[in-house]
Amino acid sequence: MVYAKSEPVETIREHTEQLLTEYKRLRKAYGDRLAVLSERDWELLEMIVRYHDVGKADGVFQNRIRQQRGEEKLFVAHDRTIPHNYLSVGLVPFHRYDLTENEKRLFIHAVGYHHERKQEPVKAFIQEALETDLLPKREAITRHMELPVTERLSVEFVDYLQKRYTPSDPEFFRYIMLKGLLHRLDHAASAHVPVEAGVDEPVGIYTDRFMDGRGFQKNELQRFAEANRDRNVIAIAQTGMGKTEAALLWAGEDKTFFTLPLRVSINAIYSRITEDEGMAYSAAGLLHSTAQDYLDENGGEHWEKLYDQSRQLSNKLLLTTIDQILKFPFYYRGFEKELATMAGAKVIIDEIQVYDPDIAAMLVKSLEMIRRVGGRFMVMTATMPTLYLEELRALDGIDMDRVAQGEFVDPDLTRHRIQLRESVVEDHLDEVAERGRDKQVLIIVNTVRRAVQLYERLHEIAGDEVYLLHSQFTREDRQLLEGEIRHFNEQEKHPGVWITTQLVEASIDIDFDELHTELSVLDSFFQRLGRCYRKRKLDHQQPNVFVYTDLNRISGIGRNNVYDRSLVEKGLALLDEYDGAILDEPSKVELVRKLYHPDYLSGTDFLEQFEEAMDFFDSLDPFKMTEKEAQQKLRKIQNITVIPGNLFDEWTDEVEVYRTAPRSEKRAFRKAIQRQTISLPQSMFYGKDAAGEPLQKRLLRRVVDNPRDPLSDVWVLDAHYEFNPETCQGKGISFQLEKQDLFT
Template sequence: MMFDELLAKSESKGNQAEMIWGHTNQLLIRYNSMKNLYPNILHAVDWDLLQLACYYHDVGKANTKFQNKLRKKEERIKDVYSDVKEIPHGYLSCAFVPIKELLQKHSESEVKLLLKAIYYHHERDKEVTEDSKLIVKNDLISYTSMLVKQGFENVEVPKFHYGKFVKKESMNEEELYNFVKIKGLLNKLDFAASAHIDAEIAPDNLVEKLDLYLKKYGRNELQEYLYERQHQSHVIIGSTGIGKTEAALYWIGDSKGIFTLPLKVSINAIYDRLISKIGYKTVGLLHSDTVSEYVKRREDNEFDLTLVHQTKQFSNPLTICTLDQIVDFVGLYPGFEMKLAVLSYSKLVIDEIQMYSPKLAAFIVLGLKHITSVGGKFLIMTATFPPLIGEALQKLGIHREPPKMFLKLDENNQPIIRHFMEIREKDLDIEDVLQEGVERKVLIIVNTVKKAQELYSQCKLFGIRAEVLHSRFINEDRARKEARIIEMGKLTCEKKGIWITTQVVEASVDIDFDVLFTELSEAAGLFQRMGRVFRNRIYKLNKPNVFVYTGEPLPSGISATSKKSVVDYTIYKKSKEVLLKYNNGFVSEKEKIDIVDAIYSREALEGSEYLKEFDEIVQQYLNTLAYETKDKPKLRDIQNENIIPESVYRQYENEIQQIEIDLKDKKVSWSQKIELLTQLKEYVVNIPTWAYRSAKEKGLINMKIEVDQYNNYPVVQFKYTSEQGLMYEIDSDAGFM
């Protein structure tokens, strides 16, 4: 007795069962679409190999164990080799490939590349050779005619003849990168076919839409420069407010683009600007809160999961995301190939590179080495550029050109002056703010949440109205505050007032305040903060509009001894030393670049923890062999937990309990469940793991909202208000923003 049809996938909730040929045909449709959209991804011979990989990748599912697994018990047939463990289908697929015939058309290295892509298209346990020989010879052979009947005309009577063709360890660097492209694209096409989504969505005239958006002003020098040089990689230093985002989009043009930024609030803002103002809708939003952000923006009542699948598979012609969604492939762990394959034909934009930790900076450098080696292009767009990173790019042969500088000019064609800086070697106190006057848009940026909350309390004592923004608000309150600060930060808004924030507004948030009071963290961060004041305006008064506090003896969050210092102490100390030379005067855009050069050179950083960590990670991963490790590298040092503050739970108890009941209803669809989880997350705040453990030890957790094995939210007795956010008795992690 044999099966009537050969299944690739079983029937599941809302999806019909799929035949092997049906699934394969869906891959081939997507293969043709991808080839039409991006014909230069591969050379002609590699397109042929990818097509063959699509054709043969799943034929190994034509075996008794796999077919039985997809069927109900009563539909199964007798398995003569029930005592043999199931052989992964990728291994068995290779047995059907007509190797001898292919070697007449392709070189041995090309056939090896093809078979490796099929063999490893899913990462599985090591093959047991004797078991495979047994199954190939005695089980697979009986399915050959069925495969032909179903549509596979070019399958061979299966043989165990592929062993020497599938050894990964025999690959040199060129062969590895070729393998990455074929295997990675096969994975991309395979997932798209399984999820019933497009592997690639056509670009939608980005340049045309940008021109329409900027028609009042036209392209500026930077935008024109990058538009005319779309086929090169670049390192660009540009003044804040010069239109770097639009310039980067011109550089991407009708290519596939991936645009990275350090902060989620910046990503959300650019995503919304692309859709609502520029009119470019084929864009993906990718970070840790992707689903929630999509649900908030849905136009229909029913949320479409297709959006999420397309985004996570980089199907959109443009994706806006956090860097850690991209560069984790640097570990070359099993399964890394899809991301690097996508980056081989994409243009990667890295915005504000100086914002990243030494670990992420090292990963950027290493990532760019792989990306350029596999054929991808990159654009580093930044207000200041640490020479340490430039040196690393040159040393590794990634980019040898010096950064190209573009400064915003005034009506006399001179670089505009936007900031007059005064440095005060004392703690930032709200009385200083009051003395300077609050009848304007006042922005206060400090290094820690605790300091922000202290200043807010001082404002209340003085009867001064202020608002505070940091990362320790529940999602609902934070979103509302972000919208309000962006609204006040518009040039057209005439409201006055005080906003006290942490670095959550430091990069790529388009706000323009009148005066800045800030603690010093380090120079690059300071210049990011200064970019939120007189962002697009010339400053003509002969008095400070930027007040920098170096602390007495140190500002909040800075420590000479603790690893939890907001920035490396050496960098803080060097920043203070260099910045004092520019005290009580205008600081030009060129001087800001010179200051960063003086602080972030290898010589200036000698002996610092920053340099030590940067060098160690570059060295460690530069020497990493592909597939040496099974785990993705952890790019973020801070481990976090999601909790609901008890006062929030009491305030919204009925709503939260109803969501919990609805989530446990078995009739709830996946899209409804996602919407309910998104609603629940509005009451959640993200805290560091140390704070969660401390609460547990002190008995501050009496209950949990348990959704399923993956989602549960402890209700914690931390003090919380919608004005100040979450408060701890002991704030032992000064770096938590």
């Protein structure tokens, strides 16, 4: 046998046939929608598929699999480990095919780099393997593959490989399509999932059916989205306008990627779309950093197949985060798969204003690249920074005159009367406690540290009707708290106070009677307003939102902190005229438009950061970084997963058993212990605690030493954890920092 894979066992021919099956599936499903590919390109792709793995016939590769299977090794005249993708190119009989010079280069690069290796192609080594091992076996390879193999020894293709494509190359996007689709076919075949799933399940029809079944009439936003299915769309719409349904109506019959900034929001929409009491749509996938666990618990008996399909971008509709599918502007090695998948597809970006300026720059760049491969986009947001619109207008690939733009806000819906207070929440705790005796009161502050301090003080004043929610509870307890705040909020007559961070801005559907909030940047602040009188009109003349504006005392303001001070100050200047007045929906949109106008932003760190990021992406050389490095740059703040010491003490014996347990028994334990973990910014451990000791010392040890074990990334943290799941009260992690605040 001439092996391609050891588990499950597959020959090169069998694996290639699977790719060809997926090639036919892809072409049948979306071939007529990929206008960027010509008939000749499809022919080239089929040839590339047939030859992409023939280099695996190399004796060194075969012996590696034979050793894994306990079989006798073959004699091999050389002993070098050479990536099979380079050797595959050396076996292609280019003289047999009528290829242009451009087509030959495309072929060589698509096959030669269908695996991105650290090991560069070396002519002498490749020549040795071809001359001593592969070409002497050419007849056997030809019989096995039913494919002609070159009779001529030539390594001139290495010269082609050493000059990689760049964005200025006229054939750059043609190359992206050929190599990217080869990646998709190869990965789908290896995972044994269809390259495209649910092709005949248009989500637009399911959305129509769902709305009709509940007697919902399409509003102006939804009709606008449906009418502009063939165009790019920018829609500004206030909370409660049915933006999810509008986006799905715009998706119509096309393959669609729906991105949201927060995993909890994605999970909620995924459930609403897929569950029987919702849209009962079965062709949706879910992809984010913890999607595997969510699907394991909520995805039914075939969740593993669904997860594999999601990872391979196979689903008709994929609910996901931007770091999973839109990081291709980094041009990392292997980015072609993501970008090629956008061809003929639609991408929805929800709430673009919540992203940091450098991430927003990446999104603006990604929209340009999506258009270049024939995809379409919808930006759906409550507020749209003018800066981003101006940058889109300046891009070559996007004609803004052909982008459908709509603004959907109700000037008659008055939900918020604000009062600005040049003080901090701590100065008004007696008042807050009094209001919490007959109202549902929400406090939002900018850092975890401030939230915990307020919880301790207010608990002394108001007793048990005070609750705390932030990101530094364990995954299990945070999920419980998020459910509890919804349940609490649904009880109309149940008063009390919840103290939270910006965690609740866009992830939790709640509607409190009164909001007390530290000032943040305007777009974040307006998101906070959506947690108060979310679903009702203000029916009295008193303020229902109290904004604390002492920038020297509120938390999270300043360089290298949560919010840039200059941006907050500029926003405060715009808010000043609304002190004591109604802040209606059109005003919110207009204030963000003013704040984020390039002229108004002049001199701010925000504008400098955005412009530097745009310059970075414009000048980036392709193929210089790995996907992991791109992911880290995109996430910006790298997180560390920890389990507090007092919680880990309860698991010590089980961990010892886990270390030696069979692989099949480990997953359940990993899930159980991961529910007790917390994700913390790595940067916080650069600081010191209240005693002046480096916080890095608090990371005591890894739960598991084996670097291949998923739990090896979990650290035991020297810190106390406090939470009572019966009362849903407690502070979470308890340890004091000297200078640095903890975020959200």
